Structure formats: C-alpha cells, structure tokens
Amino acid sequence: MSLRKSMVNRGLLILTCFFSFVIQLCLASKTRHFKWEVEYMYWSPDCMEGVVMGINGQFPGPTIRAVAGDTIVVELTNRLHTEGVVIHWHGIRQFGTPWADGTASISQCAINPGETFIYRYKVDKAGTYFYHGHYGMQRSAGLYGSLVVEVGEGQKEPFHYDGEFNLLLSDWWHKGSQEQEVALSSKPFRWIGEPQTLLINGRGQYNCSLAAHVTNSSSPQCQFRGNEQCSPQILHVQPHKTYRLRVSSTTALASLNLQIGNHKMVMVEADGNYIQPVAVDDLDIYSGESYSVLIHTDQDPSKNYWISVSVRGREPKTPQGLTILNYQTTSASKLPTSTPPVSPLWNDYNHSKSFSNKILALMGSPKPPTTYNRRIILLNTQNTINGFTKWAINNISLTLPPTPYLGAIKHRLSNAFDQKSPPENFPNDYDVMKPPTNTNSTYGNGVYMLEFRTTVDVILQNANALATGVSEIHPWHLHGHDFWVLGYGEGKFREKDAKRFNLKNPPLRNTAVIFPFGWTALRFVADNPGVWAFHCHIEPHLHMGMGVVFAEGVHLVKDVPNHALACGLTGKMLMSNYSHH
Template sequence: MARLLDLCIRQCTTPLLCLLFVCFVNAQQTDDRPKVQPYANAADCICKPEDTLCKCTFVVEHRLSMVLHEERELVRAVNGYLVKNVDDNKRLTKNESERVITTDGVGSRLVIAINGKFPGPRVDVFENQEIEITVVNTFHTDSVTVHFHGIHQKDTPWMDGVAFITQCPILPGQSFVYRFKAYPPGTSFYHAHIGDQRSMGLYGPFIVRKRDVNGGPGEIIVALQDWNHNMDAETAYMRMITEQYDFGTNPPQIVNTTVSVDNGNFSRFEFKSGLINGKGRYWKSATEHNSAPLEIFKVTTGRSYRFRVIGAMTLYPMRVYIEGIPLSLRSSDCFNIEDNDIGSIQSIIVHPGERYDFLATFTDNIRKQYLLIAETIETRASHGKYHAAEAIIFVDNAPGSVNLAPPNNKDKTCLVESKCKTFNCPYGYTGTNTNNCLNFNDVKNTDPYGDPSKVQGNKVDNEYFFKFAFPGFPGNTPGSVNAREFIPPTSPLLTQPNGLTTRCNEEKCREKGVCGCTYIQEIPGNKLIQMTFMNIGNGSGWSHPVHLHGHSFFVMKMGFGTYNAVTGQLIDESTDIKCTDKYGFCSQMEWADSTWNGGNIPGQNPKPPTKDTIVVPTGGYVVIRFISDNPGMWFLHCHIDLHNTNGMGMVVNVNPGNHPKPPTGFPTCGSFFNNGKPQPDVDSECRTIVGDGNGSLANGSFVFSLLVALICAMRV
C-alpha cells in the first residue's frame, strides 16, 4: 500500500484517477487467510484486513470442567467421546461436546475460561494493525492482567500487561482496555501475568499475519499445557515451596520430583496429563488411560500443513513429533530460521514460552490417522508412567474410520545408522546412540525482519551477566536473578516510579549473599546490548526458559557443560564464566578469559537466529544481543510460572527518562498506610516519543490515504 501511495505522489498526472485508485485499494483488501484449525467461532477475535481498529472483548470467568454449563449437567468420558453422566448411551452431540471444557476428563475442577473457552479465544490480526482488547474481570476474588507474549509494544509499554510493572491489576468487576499495534508477525500468544493463573487456562493464541502473503498451506494451532487436575494455581505454588503428596495412599506419600536425561531437575509440580488445545487424557499407568476425548485435526494426503505450536506449559518442556512424519522447521518466536544442512527433523523440544512453526506433509493414501505427540523430556524411569499431550490427526481421503481412543504406540524407528534429529535440546546428548541433539548454534537467521548485521562483530556498547537459579544458604534458596529474589512493587514501576520502596541496596545484597528486592537494571537507549544468561554454580541444576519483554533478541551463542556421551548426564559445568562473589552464588561474574570482554566472544553464530524466549541449560549459558530501541520498563524472567512467582525475574529499564507518556486517566494504585500522604502520582517526567499515547495516529490511516491523494491532486 505504501508503495502504491508513493507511486501516486511521484507520477500523479491524473489526480481524479489517483484519488479513485486509492479509495479502490482501501476498499478491495481481501482476507486470504488459509484455513485454520481449530476452526473459529463467535468467541474468537478474527480481525478483518480493512479494520483500522480491530475491537475484541475478553470476558474472564471461572468455569467447571466436564460440565455442560448452560444445562448444568455433568458429563463423563467413554471411548474417546463424552456422554451424559446418567447414561452411557446418551452421547453428546457435536455442539454439546464443543461447549464442554474437558481438560483430561478427571473429575470436575475449577478452570479459567475466556468468552467461555479454555484455552481462550484465538486472536488473528494483521501486521501493524491496531487492536483493542477489553478485558472484563468477572472473578469474585482474583485480580488479572493479560500479557501479549512476543508483541513488542513499541511506543505502548504500558500495554505490556505485567502487574505492578506496567499496570495495576484488574480487580474483580473491573475492565481494562488494551490498545496497541500487532508486531512482529508470526505465532505469539497471550496469557495471565499475575501469579500462576496460566496453569488454570488463562492463555490463548495470538497470530499476527503479514499483509503481503496470500493463502498458504492450511494451518493447525497446537497449544501445549501440562496439567494437574488436583491443584489450582495457589495450591500449586504452595506445593512447590513445601512438598507434594499422593493423597491416594494411606498415609499420603511424598511424590518425588523427576529429572531429564542430563540429570537436570524439575520442580514440584506433579504432571498428571498433557493437554493440546485444552484436551487430553489421563494415563493412569504407562499403558492405561481414561479414554477422555483428544483434540482432532483433519488433513488431506499430498498437502502440506503449517503447525503453529505454542508452549503454554507451566513447567515441563515437551518434545513434539508426529508418528512417522518428518518435520520441516520454519520459525521460532515469530522469526524465520533455517537449519544448517541438518535436513528434516524428527522432533522439536518446546519450552514454556516458546513458539515453533513447522511444515508437515502427509503422503500415505492408506493410513487413516496419526498421533501428534508432545511428551515431556522427563526420563520415563523417573516417573514410571507416560507423560504426554496427544492429538489425533485423521486423513479425510483415506479409507477406514477414526479410532478416538488410540494406543500410544510410536512407529518411528530411530537407528544408529539413521539417527533421529531432535531440535532445541537443553543438553548436549540424548542419552542414546540413535538420536542427535541440535540447538540454536545449529540454525541460521533467514528472516527479513531480523537483520543480524547490526549485532554482529566482536564489540558491543554494554555488557551484562544475569544468573537464573536458586542459590542461597540451607533453608533460604528462593528463585532469583543474580541472587536477588524479585519482590514486586506495590504500584506500577513504569507509570508510578516514585512509589517504589523496595529498590535493591547493592551493598547489602552483596554482603548478605541473597536478598529480596525489586531488581532493576538500567540500560541506555539505542545501544548494542549484550546479555549473558547463565545457570552455573550454587543453585543451578534446573534449566530455565528466559523471556524478555518488549524486544526480540539475537542468539549469538549457546554454551554447554560437559556430558557423558553414553548416558547423557552432565559431568561438569561450563568453565567459560567465573563467579567472583564471596559466597559462590554467582551474583557477580565475569568471563574466565578476559579477552572475551566487550563482545569479543569466540564461536558466535554468523547468522544468529532471533527469539524472545530461550532456554538456559543447566551448567551452561546463552549469549544474546539486541538494540535497546524500545524505551520502557520490561520484565525479564524465567517463563516457568512457579519459578517466576518464586522470585526469578527482574526489570530492564530501557532508556530511563524517555519513556512514552501513558494515556490520560491511566489507573494508579498502591498501598494505603493512613498517614495522610497521597498515592504516588503518575510520573511527571515521562514524555511522549511518538503520538499522544492513545494510538490516535493509527486510527486515521484511511483518512491519511485520502489526504495523500488530495495533495497529489493539488500539485497538478
């Protein structure tokens, strides 16, 4: 569109035709979306390409699983479908089944729904389109906020949705209108950003489409979740910091935590079932399940499909694959990547907060169905069950009928001479001689939006180290960054910075070793920033998917420890980084080789891929770079909800003193001490960088097009 307007201005010899042409182009924008599964319904937010402002409403509410809500009837699972609780022969209709939130079919537990859906509705919007989402909190007791994960929020940092960082929580009965531009294009999602509400279902897909791409392969959205049908969000957190029990035994027995192949730990959040788009089945043992309904996708032989996989898990990474089908990796966290001659892959490990797009083609004209499987990377020996999310893929033009309760067989054989390739391992080896581990050192950036040339080289403007771990003394090992347990402020840092009373005292933190405070790192604007996320020393042993708000970054290098090539277990941590604090907590650190300082790091990826969430392997580190061109207060944290709530987060203050001004009437909040002092005001030092903070410039894009044509006409 911009090119057409430019051509109009430069070659405007027939002004009336030009004016009509611009009007025609605006009026003739077509919606060439591919077919997307699950299919949209009235609850979803599907923006039209011609919408100047796309408006949606999210009604956040509590619902019960395995209940027909309007009829107030309990349902049960039988052979992969739902029946009325009173009669196995009363199978629910298609419409009734679609209205039931099944989760894993166990009991009837409290969940969070948006517009009646679990997970929440799909948002489908176009690149740089302005979108307005009104969130209505109908809870009786809980507050909410909604973060749009992966969206940069350029010039609208107060719409980032992080409680007490960028906004006040939305209280019960209140509404909050988010308004921002959708960028970058790709697969993102939205989710709760207060407490651990994501574990109860407060999340959903957020797809941003490029305007110049028509049609394309059919799309299948796969939202992954690990599920515990015994615990709500608050109970899950308390179990993590105390202990978890099996109350089916007498007396109750402690449920042991599990490990991955490198002997990396997983926290206390017992995996009961895996869900895909809110559906899954409970495996009571490695061979017996409860026949709850699975998500079903439809494909046709000879066609390729783009799978958009969203890691909405609370804790567990999942290895995603399709029985017998090679996967062609296309993008991660909205940006295109390409393998370095590794060819097709058998599986992708998805960590909480990550998104992956891959293509899959189904060529067998005889086979009727496949299983899409997302199995946790826990070793089976550490839990003795089958921990996976599953979905049925059925071929509509193949003969036969669909088995709605298929076994968990895997027909992909990995051999020594034909090893399976697994991408995004948080460790060096798989522990077998039939699988290869690949990571972001093995892929290259191919995205036109993510030009790596601006971050390449051996010199950076500013360099920072951040350790994500659980260091500390016995009895005091909270989640932290650089041994600083994050204490949320009581009013938003971005808009009420004068209300902060818990700022870190660096001298006291160094003296105590571990401290609790609101950890903030100020970063100058428009500089080449290098950050090294690390997970070594005291308190390591858990891998952490780290997410940066407000930016996408380039993954320059992943550093790993030393592993046993046979068992896959970690032998030694990386020795590239040296801890310099007196307790060995790595609250202060530096490169072991001082020649690496300032960005002079060997082994950089020559075409570094672009991401916003990256796993930091236990015993290792990740080096990222980005340009600090988005002023605001941006949260940097582990995307495992329970770790984040436990203090594993911090704030990056980009370009202090030059943050955009919030909209008029933006909410304020804070503690009340009855001391005669007012609440801290919205920061009077904030100044507008672009627009008036309300997005009003974007609302006039069509009018602007007409004005350009009129100016063109006046020039003749």
C-alpha cells in the first residue's frame, strides 16, 4: 500500500469512529469480518495461464489488515468441487482457539466442498504474517495471502516510517499441484524440479524478464500496461522518506534472497517480533519467514532501482524475480540503467549463516527461561519406505491421520493415532555427515505430548540426504508458539554446544532454518493448550513426511466447534449418541 493510500484509509477510520459517537469502542479492539470463497480459477501468475486456487476471485487471496487485539472472523466457504480445504494463519498463535489453527488432520477436519467453516481468532501481536492452505499441497496451488497486524491504538512501533509496502514472495510451477503430489508419491519417486518463476505478490514473468531491457540478453521482452495479472507491482516512493517493507515468503520450495539496488535495508522485525535493528545489503528469507525492513529513499530521485529476488540454497534454475522501486518524481516506466543486483552464490552458506546470526531480539524483548525441562533432538533424514522416497524425523515419516489430533486427544480416542511417543533422540552412532547406512524408515503419526507450561528445547539435527555429499536446507515452522533461536551449529550437536547457546538476546520466531550438515537449537514454553504442527515449511518435504506433532494442555481446550471434528473417529463418536427416531 502506498503512503498516500495508507493515509486515506486512516482518515476514513477516524471519520467512522467520529460518526459512531462511541470513541471508546473505536479505540477498543474490533472484530473484523470476512466472507471468503475458495475456488480454482484460470490465472496467469507469470504471464503463462494456469490454474490457481484463489479466494473471492483473487490471487493471491485478499490481504487482511487488522490492529493488535482485534478479533478476525473469516467465514470460509469451500467452492472447490471435490477437495476439502483449510487455511492456516501463519504466525498467529491461536491462544484459546487451537481449533482455528487451520491445519487439516491436526486442528480440524478439512472443510467439505459447499460447506462454510468460521475461523474466529485474536491477532494479539502486531507484525507481518500471512495465511495459506495447509491440506495436501494446496499452498503450492496458490492458496495464500498476507495478514498484517498493526500496533494497537495508542501503541507505537519502536521505529518510524512514512509508508509501507507488503511483499509476499512465492514460487510457481507450470505443473499443477495435484500432479506434483502424484509425482512425489510415485514409485519410483519423481522430483517436481525447480519452480518456473518467482512471484512477488503473485506476479512474475516467465520467459520475459524486465531485465532483458537493460542487459544484452536475447530473451523475449515484455511490455506491461500494468493491468496484466503478471505485471510487476511497482513500489512508488517519494524521495527522502522511510518506508517499511513487509516481506514474507510462502514459497513451496525456494529459499530466497532479496535486494534493492543502491538501497540498504535495516531489518526491524522477524516473524512478528521486533529485532535489534541491523543494516544489510541483502536479505535471506526462507519459506515460512517474514521480515520488516526499513529503507530510506535517499538515492538519486531521477532514477528507478531494481528490487530483485533470487534463489538460494539450491542450484538456481529459476530466473530472478524483479520489480521496480520507483521514485515518484520519475516515470515508473523508466527502467534502472544498471543490471539487477546479483545475489550471493547459491551455496555461499557462510553468507547465509552470518545473516541468520545477525538476527537478535530487540532489547526489552521477552527472554527465554534459563533452563529447559525436556530436550527433544530431531534428526532430519531422507529415507525410503517400500521403495517410496520420504523424509523422516528420528526415522519416522509423518503420515497425517484422518482424525484430527485435537479432537482425538481431547476425547481420548486411542485408536486415532500411534499412542507410542516418537523417539526423543537418534542413535548415538548415527553419522550425520554420511548417507544413511540403512535408508529404511517407517511411517508414523505419534505425538510428542508436552507437559503444560514446561520449557522444551528442540535440537533440529540436519544430516546427509540419500545422495552422498548432499544435505538440504529445511526451514522449520512451529504452530501455536514463537520459539527462541538459541543457536546454529555445524555437524552433529553435542552436549557442550549447549554452553554456547545465546540466552541473552535470542530472537523470538516461528520459523528457523537448519543449514546443511548443521543443527539449530530452539526453546519454547509449552503454554498454549492445543495440538501443534512443527514441520519443514517446504511443501513437498512436508508432503513426504517431514514433520512432527506437539500437544500440550489439551484438557484445558474448550469450545472446539463440532464442525471441526466432523470426520474420522471424532465424527463417528460425536454421532454415536444420536437417538434415531
């Protein structure tokens, strides 16, 4: 949203309040209602037509803007013909409303075609969030959008800005998500390949780069009138102002690096938490993460500047995503004269690690407990099961059950999922630097039952994948909580590594990456009654079993709507008491 538009909106809000004659209500938190319909539609996200999963005829879905403390009510109607649907509100902790977390098989039954489910939850903390499908690979199909929570009335952000923009990053394939699912589930396994296009706010340009205008590339060029579904969303700025860029990544696969030609970025927020301001030339962002950066428009206002998004962590086969930072004193159609910024080498992990280590909590942020009650070590491996290629955690590849855990645990349905707790660790002699000697793992859907209000440490341990010398990046996302990132390390985690944990100013986040052959240590307090997914945010990896499930204080959960439980064994149980006439 441009500065001017933003100002107009604030004006309208104040007027509304004035005329309502109840100023105190206006200052108090609001309930914001949305009626959404999810459906497939033809769309051209990258100038090539395909099928996307849209909301109310839009792709990406509508942006929700709210104020901290507000209650969001989304009446979600499923207009798909045969598929269920859910929406996860990524980064919103769902205190008191674990059934509204929007995770199929975990917090609720998928919404049937033709039916409407009402999500109702509080956005208690200002920040940059997003939402997306969390059933099968519907996120890959394009079911996502932005969720921006502003500070409450009378509150202030710990930084100043004159205007803001929202950049939701994603990646796009020309092969439909349904066929991607079939490919990944086939024996032999078929990999989906790298995305065709990177999208900024759902817009990219396949085979038609803006940069062709200024490089000597012979690739076809595109002229945009600006009203095409794939035309880049240009950021119009005024000179000598400070802008907040809210950047989130809901990529299915790609790890990204964002740069703005000639402009430094000062990071101030990560995953809805304030961080120690730090200036960077380029921003690494993994799927599931969000950042706010401030830029100052102090460059030559007679020029425009590239904003570029590039792939990191995998050998890039996808062209940069590009748009323009336009000084409004200049024509928006005037392209930068320089070539777009080049990102660090895709496998320059030192650069990435250095970047991640720069992210520290803003002074005054909540500090982690100094000790933990339970430490769970999660080994991330690529495996095979009966010839199928899978990902496994401590040798268990997650297969989500048809009955949602929340209802199953609440109603003690012991046959709804594996009752045996998954392993807390992996064998001591496992060599994380080599391919597994025995690639076999098993399917499972057990739950890590966490004592309510205890402090849990999780060590995410990366390892060599099936191929020798290969270890991939995995951004792990935790539902229902923020965690403190206590540290990153190389090789196998050892007890003595815990001594180097940052307990002073570790950042609070909901997503953290493990680097190839490394480990990442997280700490969180299990203080949110519910059942919560914790998983690699790479969509194909989750689909291949890369996740675990945490549960805590489920006996305290109240008012789960029956509608959230109308499937599987909870549905069966809830219907069993009905006395037929």
